Amino acid sequence: xxxxxxxxxxxxxxxxxxxxxxxxxxxxxxxxxxxxxxxxxxxxxxxxxxxxxxxxxxxxxxxxxxxxxxxxxxxxxxxxxxxxxxxxxxxxxxxxxxxxxxxxxxxxxxxxxxxxxxxxxxxxxxxxxxxxxxxxxxxxxxxxxxxxxxxxxxxxxxxxxxxxxxxxxxxxxxxxxxxxxxxxxxxxxxxxxxxxxxxxxxxxxxxxxxxxxxxxxxxxxxxxxxxxxxxxxxxxxxxxxxxxxxxxxxxxxxxxxxxxxxxxxxxxxxxxxxxxxxxxxxxxxxxxxxxxxxxxxxxxxxxxxxxxxxxxxxxxxxxxxxxxxxxxxxxxxxxxxxxxxxxxxxxxxx
Amino acid sequence: xxxxxxxxxxxxxxxxxxxxxxxxxxxxxxxxxxxxxxxxxxxxxxxxxxxxxxxxxxxxxxxxxxxxxxxxxxxxxxxxxxxxxxxxxxxxxxxxxxxxxxxxxxxxxxxxxxxxxxxxxxxxxxxxxxxxxxxxxxxxxxxxxxxxxxxxxxxxxxxxxxxxxxxxxxxxxxxxxxxxxxxxxxxxxxxxxxxxxxxxxxxxxxxxxxxxxxxxxxxxxxxxxxxxxxxxxxxxxxxxxxxxxxxxxxxxxxxxxxxxxxxxxxxxxxxxxxxxxxxxxxxxxxxxxxxxxxxxxxxxxxxxxxxxxxxxxxxxxxxxxxxxxxxxxxxxxxxxxxxxxxxxxxxxxx
DNA sequence: CTGAAAGCGCTAACAA
DNA sequence: TTGTTAGCGCTTTCAG
Numbered sequence: 001x002x003x004x005x006x007x008x009x010x011x012x013x014x015x016x017x018x019x020x021x022x023x024x025x026x027x028x029x030x031x032x033x034x035x036x037x038x039x040x041x042x043x044x045x046x047x048x049x050x051x052x053x054x055x056x057x058x059x060x061x062x063x064x065x066x067x068x069x070x071x072x073x074x075x076x077x078x079x080x081x082x083x084x085x086x087x088x089x090x091x092x093x094x095x096x097x098x099x100x101x102x103x104x105x106x107x108x109x110x111x112x113x114x115x116x117x118x119x120x121x122x123x124x125x126x127x128x129x130x131x132x133x134x135x136x137x138x139x140x141x142x143x144x145x146x147x148x149x150x151x152x153x154x155x156x157x158x159x160x161x162x163x164x165x166x167x168x169x170x171x172x173x174x175x176x177x178x179x180x181x182x183x184x185x186x187x188x189x190x191x192x193x194x195x196x197x198x199x200x201x202x203x204x205x206x207x208x209x210x211x212x213x214x215x216x217x218x219x220x221x222x223x224x225x226x227x228x229x230x231x232x233x234x235x236x237x238x239x240x241x242x243x244x245x246x247x248x249x250x251x252x253x254x255x256x257x258x259x260x261x262x263x264x265x266x267x268x269x270x271x272x273x274x275x276x277x278x279x280x281x282x283x284x285x286x287x288x289x290x291x292x293x294x295x296x297x298x299x300x301x302x303x304x305x306x307x308x309x310x311x312x313x314x315x316x317x318x319x320x321x322x323x324x325x326x327x328x329x330x331x332x333x334x335x336x337x338x339x340x341x342x343x344x345x346x347x348x349x350x
Numbered sequence: 351x352x353x354x355x356x357x358x359x360x361x362x363x364x365x366x367x368x369x370x371x372x373x374x375x376x377x378x379x380x381x382x383x384x385x386x387x388x389x390x391x392x393x394x395x396x397x398x399x400x401x402x403x404x405x406x407x408x409x410x411x412x413x414x415x416x417x418x419x420x421x422x423x424x425x426x427x428x429x430x431x432x433x434x435x436x437x438x439x440x441x442x443x444x445x446x447x448x449x450x451x452x453x454x455x456x457x458x459x460x461x462x463x464x465x466x467x468x469x470x471x472x473x474x475x476x477x478x479x480x481x482x483x484x485x486x487x488x489x490x491x492x493x494x495x496x497x498x499x500x501x502x503x504x505x506x507x508x509x510x511x512x513x514x515x516x517x518x519x520x521x522x523x524x525x526x527x528x529x530x531x532x533x534x535x536x537x538x539x540x541x542x543x544x545x546x547x548x549x550x551x552x553x554x555x556x557x558x559x560x561x562x563x564x565x566x567x568x569x570x571x572x573x574x575x576x577x578x579x580x581x582x583x584x585x586x587x588x589x590x591x592x593x594x595x596x597x598x599x600x601x602x603x604x605x606x607x608x609x610x611x612x613x614x615x616x617x618x619x620x621x622x623x624x625x626x627x628x629x630x631x632x633x634x635x636x637x638x639x640x641x642x643x644x645x646x647x648x649x650x651x652x653x654x655x656x657x658x659x660x661x662x663x664x665x666x667x668x669x670x671x672x673x674x675x676x677x678x679x680x681x682x683x684x685x686x687x688x689x690x691x692x693x694x695x696x697x698x699x700x
Numbered sequence: 701c702t703g704a705a706a707g708c709g710c711t712a713a714c715a716a
Numbered sequence: 717t718t719g720t721t722a723g724c725g726c727t728t729t730c731a732g
Contacts, residue, residue, distance in 0.1 A: 367719085
């Protein structure tokens with residue numbers, strides 16, 4: 001009654017052939033006769049033969065596993081990207097092993113080691129926020145395991161990376177608001193020493209400049225963005241006179257906070273004040289009005305990262321030139337930023 | 351210049367000891383002298399020795415990997431549970447390999463096989479919605495690999511499982527609303543052939559009965575719940591006279607839709623109509639007012655599932671009694687359901 | 701088209 | 717306390 005997994009050797013014995021023949025038959029090798037293949041696959045199915053990945057990997061030196069290391073699996077963004085990564089990898093016949101660094105440098109270094117132990121053939125990383133010393137990212141390379149960054153990259157890295165063009169996103173959002181007729185656009189930014197926040201802000205400034213508008217420092221608000229800082233910022237901004245006619249937030253939760261405060265002051269969105277933001281969490285489509293923002297392209301990000309990695313894996317001889325792929329962000333225009341003139345009939349109704 | 355990973359054999363040669371000594375030293379085995387341990391770990395560090403997980407697993411018959419199979423990694427719930435699973439597993443020294451079934455029976459069966467090939471020592475599964483034929487869940491057992499379900503379980507399964515008490519959730523939410531003084535509580539349910547929806551609804555009915563209230567069929571609305579069906583349901587319900595003074599939605603997006611419609615009709619939440627819902631997505635804390643709901647206990651779910659699985663792994667001899675763990679849901683009371691009397695001062699102000 | 705034999709890197713009896 | 721030896725299950729030359 002005690003059941004043991006069937007091995008290739010078991011199959012070989014039962015069929016009176018050599019293990020190598022079974023192995024080849026199962027791999028659909030060219031020079032195995034159809035008859036033998038039939039017999040082998042038949043019995044394999046009957047016995048529920050499951051190949052032992054560990055043994056195959058040990059022997060062939062190929063694990064067929066890609067490692068993925070993300071800061072965390074909470075919120076909207078990373079789960080979505082990981083989802084895209086696993087699908088794309090599966091399509092190409094690869095497994096994926098996922099680790100979380102929990103935004104911690106120590107755990108990140110440990111995870112890299114863990115993935116290398118698991119004999120992954122390539123690694124995708126979104127760096128932890130806390131990471132200062134980045135030398136643990138070099139060990140894969142020394143073992144000829146390619147590493148590709150996505151979303152979060154160490155400064156001046158020599159690795160390949162897939163990124164979203166934050167500057168372009170800030171520029172496009174601002175240009176959109178200007179084109180809709182908004183003129184006093186407030187900006188809520190996160191800490192400006194964080195690269196992507198700085199880039200978004202620069203895009204905002206440049207767009208204003210491009211349209212001949214001044215950057216009014218009084219309309220820029222820097223904070224660790226979330227719902228309550230978004231609320232506080234908006235409350236502050238409403239004290240200005242003339243008050244801003246649009247608010248651009250570098251994070252969507254802050255935008256929601258701003259919108260709440262506007263509604264509490266009986267200001268209409270978008271007729272009195274437009275709201276727009278970065279990032280693209282589900283709730284932005286649930287807000288009323290729905291929120292204009294930048295689509296972070298999670299799917300494209302994951303897909304591109306996998307392709308880049310597989311490319312590096314398949315060309316181990318090449319000089320491993322680092323390739324930085326910058327994805328263009330997509331502006332998603334929704335109700336919260338549609339100019340007055342478009343909504344004029346509605347205004348008269350209400 | 352061509353670098354090869356250092357192996358135990360390399361270390362052994364260099365140190366003039368046997369491979370087994372190195373192996374034991376690295377494993378911190380009792381009867382290896384401190385001196386030898388020092389020498390070994392020292393050189394291992396210097397050479398950046400990385401143990402080969404594949405080889406160790408093959409030899410020891412232990413992979414140290416747990417398999418996780420979820421319907422998808424999008425939305426709020428599953429990423430959160432997976433996060434909890436990986437943390438808990440890591441704490442106990444286990445790796446985790448994650449697969450997505452994409453709610454598809456075929457992919458689910460394939461993923462189970464994949465995990466078995468990877469020599470996982472145990473499997474956690476949340477079943478795909480589309481799965482009718484559940485026999486692929488039996489193959490792990492035949493190979494003495496324990497399988498534990500969480501969240502989504504096949505009907506009449508003989509496996510262990512960790513579940514949320516949907517009935518209790520429905521009951522508690524309803525009781526809370528009744529205790530707050532609401533009397534005409536409408537109910538938005540998903541398809542009642544889905545177990546958890548049926549249980550939630552039963553809890554609602556029983557709570558009403560317990561407080562001596564009738565179940566008014568006209569206040570029950572069945573649909574595939576989302577934002578727009580939530581809106582439609584609410585619009586319908588407002589035609590009733592007298593109109594409901596509370597709405598309980600079996601899914602949070604539907605509750606958001608209902609709240610939007612209420613606001614559009616200038617009905618105040620919670621003074622005129624209370625709103626509460628199941629599930630606990632981030633945006634329920636961003637809504638205005640914040641939404642009362644049931645906490646789905648993602649962290650506890652993941653943690654419990656891992657513990658149950660590890661328990662089964664560590665006691666392979668035991669008769670493997672299936673254990674069903676039912677987690678008590680937690681009622682999270684927020685602004686959307688606080689009774690009129692508590693908010694009376696605010697009402698006078700506005 | 702198939703078989704024999706070696707060995708991937710590690711661990712665990714058993715022996716010393 | 718350490719060494720010797722064998723082998724986990726598979727793949728892959730090389731030889732028929």
